[in-house]
Amino acid sequence: MGGTNPDRGKSVSTVLGRRLSGELLRMREQLGLKQADGAKALTASVAKVAKIERGLVPMRDPDIRALCHLYGERDEAVIGRLLELAAVDRDRRKAKGWWDYYADLRSLVEYVALEDIATQIRAWEITVLPGVLQTPDYARALALGSGAWPDPAKIEPFVEARMARKARLLGERPLELWVVLHEGVLRQTVGGGDVMKEQLSHLLDMSKRSNVKLQVVPYSAGAHPAMGIAFNIISFAEVGALDVVHMDTASSAVWLEGESDAKRHGQFFERLAQQALSQRDSHTLISAIIEEL
Structure with missing residues (x-):
């Protein structure tokens, strides 16, 4: 790319x-x-x-x-x-773009470019934590597990690039991030117990920021409208600006740019948020998982 x-x-x-x-x-x-x-x-x-x-x-x-x-x-x-x-x-x-200095981020270059100018992102995740909320060790373990790098030493530029994205959650006009996670994301032990404890603690810390909202859909919620799919809805500042929906597949990124697609996925997200635990109860669940680890 x-x-x-x-x-x-x-x-x-x-x-x-x-x-x-x-x-x-x-x-x-x-x-x-x-x-x-x-x-x-x-x-x-x-x-x-x-x-x-x-x-x-x-x-x-x-x-x-x-x-x-x-x-x-x-x-x-x-x-x-x-x-x-x-x-x-x-x-x-x-x-x-700054992201282009990191060759291993090329597959996400358009997403990161949009993330860089967005005002809000609503993310529904079913397997991994959003990149902007990952710790270095968690990101490194994901990269190792993917098998995409024959030489593990070349993973570090990827980790560095992913950490650079965190800047969007800081500063005077930070990105508004609303994340709804499936409970399985929290219980998948990526990198081992110590890595997950650090990652989940970092997740709790970030979710206390005024611009970050975090909810968890527990296993007990049962069927929901977005089983088997993860997506991000990217919003912008302009009045009447259309949202853009992004989804990753094993081989490529899918962009949905039509008004009807954005509206449908926005409705999916609203229903997921309704089925999810409150922010307070989500924090309680994450804390309990940390204790279990």
Whole structure:
């Protein structure tokens, strides 16, 4: 995913590019304007506007401002977020995001790029803890267990990259993270008892932060609407911005970018949260598991 092809970005659609283009397309359609109107505002061809709205080309800041002006968007906060999204997309196409310095993170590069600009992530996990909540030893044990690294010494850059993601939960404007875990995630002894005790203690500490919400779906909850699937719902600051749903498979990442998909998974998440233990009871369960270890 992080190639250095000099033509990269000229005709490649990225998740980031599609998200930006989707917001501009939504603005245009709300006003009943045509692509020809956008082309006139940009002094460009209709074909260029079509490529922009399909996320096929990186966008220049003046073009974004021109289209926002045409579509009646005057809120500098909204425009600023679109400009930020475009900047990250351009860097992504050029492989210049901080994550691109970690080769072993390439398979997650688009997810991490979106995580870097998101305002909220709702995560449902059934097998492992979210990367931003993992300790180094837990991440290292996961990497060793995957068998993906013939040379264990090369795992350290992967661990370093995963730890770098924790910065999104800190600072002045931290990411809002709402995690719902299946109880099995907590009881799967990754790396041995000592590693899990440290990991679960870290999980409790992080869940006490005002921007981190943690709930556990216990075994006793029975059947639920997302058995066998894990997913993340990524949300952004712009008013009316569409959520993006991310799911991992054994061989690739799946992105669901339609409004109906986002709504359906949002409903799944709400039902999971309703079936889950309260935050307080979740903390009590985690503490009990630590004692058992």
